[in-house]
Amino acid sequence: MPPPLIAVTGRRRSAAGLHSGPPALDALEIDAYFTGYATHVAAAGGLPLHVPRDTDAGAVMDRADALLLTGGNDVDPARYGAVPDAHTSALEPARDAAEVALLAAARERGCPVLAICRGIQLVNVAWGGTLHLHLPEHADTRWHDVTLAPGSVLAGLHGTAARVNSLHHQGVDRVASGLAVTATAPDGQVEGLEADGLVAVQWHPEQLDDVPQPEFRWLVGAARPGPP
Template identity: 45%
Template sequence: MSRPVIGITCYVEPATFTVWDMTTALLPYMYVEHVARAGGQPVIIPPAGDPAELAGRLDGLIIAGGGDIDPARYGSPAHEQTGYVRKFRDEAEFGLMRAALDSGLPFLGICRGLQVLNVALGGSLHQHLPDVVGHTAHSPAPGTFGRVPVRLSPSLAEIYRDDRVTPAHYHHQAVDRLAEGLEVTAWSDDDTVEAVELPGHPFALAVQWHPEADEDGALFDAFLSAAKRDG
């Protein structure tokens, strides 16, 4: 049986590699490794052309981490800490998200991916979480993951085989107004929304943490199982 084709969105940023210094479509390789280990065929999707047209050719979609969403999309002025906004990426990923949800394509959102899901469905974001919770544990320093305990709903606890985990975090934004139709399925101890699901969809789950940065691949295994069933 052929491997399910899993699209993963990516960054477009200036990058230096070997002898080159240029604008590059790039993605941390941890995403690729987890998808391949779980039995999928990873395909990186840059924000170019009309990625939404790809939805019908995929068996599953991951919207990966990245910079902040343009706050104009949820009717707010930009906070001074909002950064790395890439409007072309917003445009591509919001279209791809809508196509995935409309077609019932299995979907996994990671960090920014949760925020795209919430805003695409009409929700809003806290633009700088330390202003809300009073600490920086969710994003302790540039390029450094935090370890924040998370309480899981029964549906997520079934995937992780535990009702509490301490995954890798790197986010300074989080859900403010929850979009209609979404269900919160994980919380940190400071009550930050850490995961949401879309009931009624075959598999639409998004987490605020970074499962690709951990060895435990339970979330990718569950996602690939759904992609195999769908395919």
Template identity: 45%
Template sequence: MVSNDSEVARPVIGLPTYVEQTRFNAWDLPSAVLPHTYVAMVAAAGGIPVLLPPAGAPRPELVRLLDGLVLTGGADIDPARYGGPSDGSPGSTRRDRDESEFGLFELGRAAGLPILAVCRGLQLVNVALGGSLIPHLPDVVGHDEHSGTEGGFSVTRVLTTAGSRIAEFAGPEVKVHCHHHQALDRIADGLLATAHATDGTIEAAEATDGSFLLGVQWHPEVDATDRRLIRALVEAADTYRRERTS
């Protein structure tokens, strides 16, 4: 893990946020928000968390400030981006967030930025690279056990592929916190599915070119007892930082 010594430079990890109507103190107004568990996860692993609000298409100079990126969870991807049915998903979409984060991912990949994609983030990566999504997973698997509860998560047993990066970081089998009603369908070129739930749902995918691009359908930020994935990202980001500043 990267040292937390304040005198040691630490990698900067970008965390995209989203706009929601938010009440706090005397205020009730649109705000750029993100669950604090993401911030705590990055900080505990030795990274410097930086919140990135959706503000249109990002510029290259933003990515040059980052050493790593976590594509965070949230609303559905606009189905128009992968040829999905306009009425096929009961979830909400955020087109402002799509514009910002698809651009951020493209710039991050071009720069070689280490990327960990969480839930929506994994779906975004697959769509951005040319893959597609299952619009509503219960219609395919016949149950809603991946969907969690209102404001909560379900626990899902996931089996990883031997020899994969996710197996290296998470082990051959892991119980994870899920809250998703969509999943990867057609896998994009350049990605490999490397973990599945027992019903066959793809729960993780990673780049085939050896770069640090790893996506999980579950939410590692809610499990404070298992920080293996974020530690791996922060360590890769630290290597990235050292190499580009040497």
């Protein structure tokens, strides 16, 4: 059988400073994601497929076997009834909309979803939850421990505790209905959420040294079976 096709989301940026061509290219935009996502997917036996935001979500998930929601800037606070503050990073409403559509399409088709950092926040908001606008104590902490709920997918991957990297300044506040908290930081901050076929983490497994990380092995292993 061919390797499962894993749809990987990314971000859109100005090309200025990111190319070696003539200055006229500065006016263009690029779609990109950090290479660790694809590296871990491929190492786990999946075939990573970068999905630009201009694609039809249903058509993508008709072909893909699983979805990976990657990290990035803040989810638009307007999506959960909040107002941006001084700490809010550059917003990408078009990315929010595209990823919410991909998430819905994946769930409708029974495709497993792994959501990382911004991804866990987007999942919670898309399902009706809210976010903390700024968590300075987490933004300034590079590593910390998390406690994992017994019986959860994450506990099955890591045991009841793990040491993770912390690269976020926002986080889950009110947890959406239908999502179970399966990982917490020592201060009680939500670090993992799960639902049937969905695992979301606040940390960045794609940046850790052991390749592939267990979350990616779970995603590829759970991917919807494709044609022979």
